[in-house]
Every structure is written in structure tokens, then in C-alpha cells.
Amino acid sequence: MPVVESVGTTDLSIGAWLAAVAADPARAMAEVVVEDERTDAAGLLRDAGAVAAGLLALGLRTGDRVAVLTPARLASLQAWFGIAGAGLVEVPLNPASGALLVRHCLTQSGARVAVCAAEQVPLLAEALDGAAAVLEHVVVIDDGSAGEAALPDGVATSAFADLLGHAPVELPPVDPTSTAVILYTSGTTGPPKGALLSHRANVNLAMHTVELMGYTPEDHLYSVFPLYHSNARYCSVMAGLEAGARVLLHRRFTASGFWGICRRQGITAFNYQGAMMSILHKQPPRADDRDNPVRAAFGAPCPPEIFESVEQRFDVRLTEIYGSTEVSLVCEMPPQRRRIGTAGRESPIYHLAVVDEWDRPVPAGTAGEIVARPKQPGWMFDGYESDAAATVESWRNLWFHTGDRGVLDDDGYLTFLDRVKDTVRRRGENVSTWEVERVVAEHESVAQVAAYGVASELSEEEVMVAVVPAPGATVDPEQLLAHCHGRLTLFATPRYVRVVAALPLTPSQRVEKYRLRAEGVTVDAFDREAG
The missing domain is CATH 3.40.50.12780 (ANL, N-terminal domain)
Structure with missing residues (x-):
């Protein structure tokens, strides 16, 4: 296999590229299997066209944002390429996120529509509770039911199957330099940032x-x-x-x-x-x-x-x-x-x-x-969403x-x-220390918290938190981790909890995390995996 020494730039939108792949006899039958569901390039182009027509029929226009909140499935692909083909902007979210993170991403991106798995509707409802989001419509994958979770008044619902039932329409031209997706990176010293990526x-x-x-x-x-x-x-x-x-x-x-x-x-x-x-x-x-x-x-x-x-x-x-x-x-x-x-x-x-x-x-x-x-x-x-x-x-x-x-x-x-950035890389996932700290700080026994990475015996890092108890309170590490369960993804949940009298601070009262990282896993730290 030759080493690639130079490369050209192709000016294609995702929809135009998929159409070219589907029109090529050598690639049209290229198969994608998600768990037990399968499609090919030609079938994906057909389904994406129907989804695009259905989304535009909801009143969306070029550049509008559509959040996607579901584990990987065939509908994920159909939504992804349908959103792109319609000239809309996809905002794929981690379905295992807590409501805090989902609320932040929805609010910042200004998503008008969400494509959401039925099992994720309760999470979406919690994220929207009291939020200043502009979400107008939720398209539910699978059974079309939001279960017992009630979405806020004014948020309409429909079934993803209805999108797939739409007849193809002439789609608006899509500028290949326009934004195709907002991928949220991990937060460092603040909330996660949405990276704007073009077709x-x-x-x-x-x-x-x-x-x-x-x-x-x-x-x-x-x-x-x-x-x-x-x-x-x-x-x-x-x-x-x-x-x-x-x-x-x-x-x-x-x-x-x-x-x-x-x-x-x-x-x-x-x-x-x-x-x-x-x-x-x-x-x-x-x-x-x-x-x-x-x-x-x-x-x-x-x-x-x-x-x-x-x-x-x-x-x-x-x-x-x-x-x-x-x-x-x-x-x-x-x-x-x-x-x-x-x-x-x-x-x-x-x-x-x-x-x-x-x-x-x-x-x-x-x-x-x-x-x-x-x-x-x-x-x-092309930049970070709403963060010049x-x-x-x-x-x-x-x-x-x-x-x-x-x-x-x-x-x-x-x-x-x-x-240099204040983030933790754990088992292939970037962990937002901002999110970890916000969730841990919600516990009534915690006055201050710092989240940081320490060495792992496998590769990369493990998540550790140092917490200062609230006045008159005692921090029980197991109770604190139980509080994190369901509010943080498993990979973001701290492995180590260390209770300290005070955090090391700079004169400007910023936590000197490099000192905590240098100390590593101390003898007084609680190890969730050992426990």
C-alpha cells in the first residue's frame, strides 16, 4: 500500500457525494449494517431523500438545526443523511448524557427539531424542563410513543416512520462549504463547545x-x-x-x-x-x-x-x-x-x-x-457555535x-x-471535567470539587475528583458516586474520590489542577472499581 504524500480537496456536499456513490455500480451495493439492521448506498440515498422531504415539510429551512438523540441504529443513518441532503445542520448528541449536557447543547445550538429514540424521550423531557430551548417538534423513532415522559407544552411529536413515508421532492442546492454538523467536543474549563464542520x-x-x-x-x-x-x-x-x-x-x-x-x-x-x-x-x-x-x-x-x-x-x-x-x-x-x-x-x-x-x-x-x-x-x-x-x-x-x-x-x-487543556481522555472518550464538577457539586455534602485525570493501568487516564465537604457535612464516596449514577455517563463517572480539607488555589482563586494531577492516586482516595 503506497504512502499518501499529497491529497486533493473535493468540493461536494454530503448529499451530492452520496448520490455519486449510489450511481456508481461498483459502490451502489456497498452495505452498512448497524447491529442487525442493514442498508446499502442506493437504499440509504432513497431513505435520506424521504427524510429530507419530511423535515422540510415540518417547516424547516436551509441552515436550521436538527438534534439527533439515539443509540446507533439504521434510523441514525437515515436521519444523518436526510438532514444533510436537506441542507439542514445535524446536532448529534450522546444518548447516555445527563440532562444538563443535553440542555446545554440544545439551547446553544438552537435546534428546532429533535429526532429522538423512544427510550431517550424521558431524558429529552428532563433536559427541556425549564430550559430556554427553541425546540418545536420531536420526531420519535420506533414506537412513536414518548412513554410516561411529558414534553413541554408547545412541543409537537410525530413518528420517524412518517418521515420515511414522504415522497421525494426537489431538494434545495447545498453549498459544500456550509455547516453540515455541530459535533460537541468535551468541555475543558467551561461547557462543551460545538465544532462547526462543513460538508x-x-x-x-x-x-x-x-x-x-x-x-x-x-x-x-x-x-x-x-x-x-x-x-x-x-x-x-x-x-x-x-x-x-x-x-x-x-x-x-x-x-x-x-x-x-x-x-x-x-x-x-x-x-x-x-x-x-x-x-x-x-x-x-x-x-x-x-x-x-x-x-x-x-x-x-x-x-x-x-x-x-x-x-x-x-x-x-x-x-x-x-x-x-x-x-x-x-x-x-x-x-x-x-x-x-x-x-x-x-x-x-x-x-x-x-x-x-x-x-x-x-x-x-x-x-x-x-x-x-x-x-x-x-x-x-469553521469555528465554535455561538462562541466567537x-x-x-x-x-x-x-x-x-x-x-x-x-x-x-x-x-x-x-x-x-x-x-494543556483541562479535559480527561478515558478509554477512547473525552470527559468534560466541567460536566463532572457540575454534577458532583450538586450533592448537598460537597462545598468544592475539582475533576482531573490520573494515570490508568490500561491506557490514557481515569477520572478522579477531589472534594471539600460542606461545613458540618461528611462526604461518603459511595453515596457521592450513587448521586452521579444516571447524571453522568459511565465513562465520565469518577473512578477515584478523594476528600480534602481544601483545594490548592492560585492567588486568583483558580484551582491548581496540575498539583492534584502530580499527586496522582493518593492512599486516601476511594477507588470505585476496587470498592
């Missing part, structure tokens, strides 16, 4: 992934990641359709059953994130570990100490990358050009630098902040500031060190 950025990411990985119609791709992340959306679903390959999506990762699934389904390539490779490597060795059809895997990070062992044990070649929602595939390390322990060299898409606090490039071997900017138009995000200050700050001096610290060597290979 052109999405399509080009999918096409470059195919070039990087060498996917063909003979490939069967596998992903266990959610459709509110760019990974599964553009590097699996759209990449698979672009290549004419088969794509299989599962909602959950099972370590014990993973390779059995790959064998039964004929999987040739899969995506990985976070601790997934560490977990697979920790499984008891089997005589048939190498007896699988997988040739390649795409993602990051695989710990360097097990990188070669994973490849040899499972007979698979890893392609590691570095990037983010805002700037995808900044660095690439394909098997033909690797330096294990690094994220590879700058990709054909982005210029890369490591800079000091004044944004001056630092010498090779010197740590600094990782910054990037595209080599061609139409590749990266954060957009300008991230783009100061004409570089996108990743908030990550790293080192470039003399040959241009990047080594990731840690995060």
Missing part, C-alpha cells in the same frame, strides 16, 4: 481515510464507536461507502468476543481508540489469535510497549494518527513509515508545529503546544491550538506528552 470537511476526511488505509470493495470494516463521534461517522461509515466496502457497526465493544466477531463477519479492518488495544492485549492468549481475516487497524493510541506485540500476536498492521474533532488526521503513522511511540509525521492535509507560550516554534526535542493549520481549504472546522471568543482564542496567530503538549524530533515525528 466539504466531512467528505474529504472520508476520502482521505480511504487513501490512507487503502480500502477497496473487498474490505469489511468494523467499528464499535458511536455516531456522535467523527471516528465512526467519517472514518468508518462514509469511508466504507466511498470505498464500496461493507461496514459493520456495533454499539458495544466486547473484549472476549471481539475476534470471534471478526472471524464470523470476515472483518478486514477496524477502528480503535483509547484502551481498546490494551484490553485486547490483556485477554488470555489463544492458539488461534492469528487466525483472523483482519489485515489493518486505524486509530490511536496503542501503548508503545505493546505495539509490536499486538501486531505479531494478532497478525494485524496498525496505522496510528493524531488529531481531534476540529482538525482530523494532523499526523499519520502508517506501517510503511513508522516510529513506534510517536504519532507519526504531519499528514498531507496539515502543517504541524510545536510552539512556546508566545507561539514561536521550539527546537526539535523541546516540549511545547501542538498547533496545526490546513494545507488546503475545506479541511478543518473561543474560536478566536483557538486560532490565534493563524494556528489552531490543540491544547496538547508534544515534542517533534529532528525527522518531524511527533510524540504526544499530555494535555
Whole structure:
């Protein structure tokens, strides 16, 4: 497989791209399977056209926002491509989020319509309770019932099946540079930010992934990641359709059953994130570990100490990358050009630098902040929704500031060190410390809280909180974690709880989290997994 040294930019909207794929006999039958539901490019184009017509019939117009709140299913794909085809803006949300986070995203994005799974309607109702959202209509997937949850007065409901029943209409032209999706990144010192991504950025990411990985119609791709992340959306679903390959999506990762699934389904390539490779490597060795059809895997990070062992044990070649929602595939390390322990060299898409606090490039071997900017138009995000200050700050001096610290060597290979931004990366998921702190602080026994990441025995980090008890109160870690249950996703729920008399503060009363991180998991910390 040749190393991709240059790449062009394609000016297509998502709808125009899907139409081109469906019109190509070599790709029209490219299959996407979500759990046990299946479609192909031609069928997806047909269903997306019906959904687009149905949404426009609700009174939506170009640029209006549509939230999607559902676990991965066929309707997720139909909604995604229908929203894009109509020139609307999709706002995919994590269905396991708490009401606080959903309320923030709905309010900030100004979504007028939500496509929501029936089982998520109670969450949506809680998020809308007392919120200043502008939601007018909820389209319910499956049984069309909101159960016992009552949506606020003035919010209409209908069934997703009704959208699919609409006859095709002539859709408005869609500018490929217009916003296709708002993907919410994790909050750092404040609420999560909505990254505005264009049709052109999405399509080009999918096409470059195919070039990087060498996917063909003979490939069967596998992903266990959610459709509110760019990974599964553009590097699996759209990449698979672009290549004419088969794509299989599962909602959950099972370590014990993973390779059995790959064998039964004929999987040739899969995506990985976070601790997934560490977990697979920790499984008891089997005589048939190498007896699988997988040739390649795409993602990051695989710990360097097990990188070669994973490849040899499972007979698979890893392609590691570095990037983010805002700037995808900044660095690439394909098997033909690797330096294990690094994220590879700058990709054909982005210029890369490591800079000091004044944004001056630092010498090779010197740590600094990782910054990037595209080599061609139409590749990266266009700003943060309703947050001009954060957009300008991230783009100061004409570089996108990743908030990550790293080192470039003399040959241009990047080594990731840690995060400047106040966020935690746990098992492939970015955890909003803002959300964790807000939820923990709601408990009556807590006066102050700081959430931060500490080292994990698997990979990346675990979530830890240090809490100061309210006057006269006693913090029971188990009761505090019970309070978090249902208010936070499982991956965001703290593993460690430490009760302290005071938090370390700067003169301006900001928490010095670097001191807490440096102390790590202390002997007085409660461990949820041990408990």
C-alpha cells in the first residue's frame, strides 16, 4: 500500500457525494449494517431523500438545526443523511448524557427539531424542563410513543416512520462549504463547545481515510464507536461507502468476543481508540489469535510497549494518527513509515508545529503546544457555535491550538506528552471535567470539587475528583458516586474520590489542577472499581 504524500480537496456536499456513490455500480451495493439492521448506498440515498422531504415539510429551512438523540441504529443513518441532503445542520448528541449536557447543547445550538429514540424521550423531557430551548417538534423513532415522559407544552411529536413515508421532492442546492454538523467536543474549563464542520470537511476526511488505509470493495470494516463521534461517522461509515466496502457497526465493544466477531463477519479492518488495544492485549492468549481475516487497524493510541506485540500476536498492521474533532488526521503513522511511540509525521492535509507560550516554534526535542493549520481549504472546522471568543482564542496567530503538549524530533515525528487543556481522555472518550464538577457539586455534602485525570493501568487516564465537604457535612464516596449514577455517563463517572480539607488555589482563586494531577492516586482516595 503506497504512502499518501499529497491529497486533493473535493468540493461536494454530503448529499451530492452520496448520490455519486449510489450511481456508481461498483459502490451502489456497498452495505452498512448497524447491529442487525442493514442498508446499502442506493437504499440509504432513497431513505435520506424521504427524510429530507419530511423535515422540510415540518417547516424547516436551509441552515436550521436538527438534534439527533439515539443509540446507533439504521434510523441514525437515515436521519444523518436526510438532514444533510436537506441542507439542514445535524446536532448529534450522546444518548447516555445527563440532562444538563443535553440542555446545554440544545439551547446553544438552537435546534428546532429533535429526532429522538423512544427510550431517550424521558431524558429529552428532563433536559427541556425549564430550559430556554427553541425546540418545536420531536420526531420519535420506533414506537412513536414518548412513554410516561411529558414534553413541554408547545412541543409537537410525530413518528420517524412518517418521515420515511414522504415522497421525494426537489431538494434545495447545498453549498459544500456550509455547516453540515455541530459535533460537541468535551468541555475543558467551561461547557462543551460545538465544532462547526462543513460538508466539504466531512467528505474529504472520508476520502482521505480511504487513501490512507487503502480500502477497496473487498474490505469489511468494523467499528464499535458511536455516531456522535467523527471516528465512526467519517472514518468508518462514509469511508466504507466511498470505498464500496461493507461496514459493520456495533454499539458495544466486547473484549472476549471481539475476534470471534471478526472471524464470523470476515472483518478486514477496524477502528480503535483509547484502551481498546490494551484490553485486547490483556485477554488470555489463544492458539488461534492469528487466525483472523483482519489485515489493518486505524486509530490511536496503542501503548508503545505493546505495539509490536499486538501486531505479531494478532497478525494485524496498525496505522496510528493524531488529531481531534476540529482538525482530523494532523499526523499519520502508517506501517510503511513508522516510529513506534510517536504519532507519526504531519499528514498531507496539515502543517504541524510545536510552539512556546508566545507561539514561536521550539527546537526539535523541546516540549511545547501542538498547533496545526490546513494545507488546503475545506479541511478543518469553521469555528465554535455561538462562541466567537473561543474560536478566536483557538486560532490565534493563524494556528489552531490543540491544547496538547508534544515534542517533534529532528525527522518531524511527533510524540504526544499530555494535555494543556483541562479535559480527561478515558478509554477512547473525552470527559468534560466541567460536566463532572457540575454534577458532583450538586450533592448537598460537597462545598468544592475539582475533576482531573490520573494515570490508568490500561491506557490514557481515569477520572478522579477531589472534594471539600460542606461545613458540618461528611462526604461518603459511595453515596457521592450513587448521586452521579444516571447524571453522568459511565465513562465520565469518577473512578477515584478523594476528600480534602481544601483545594490548592492560585492567588486568583483558580484551582491548581496540575498539583492534584502530580499527586496522582493518593492512599486516601476511594477507588470505585476496587470498592
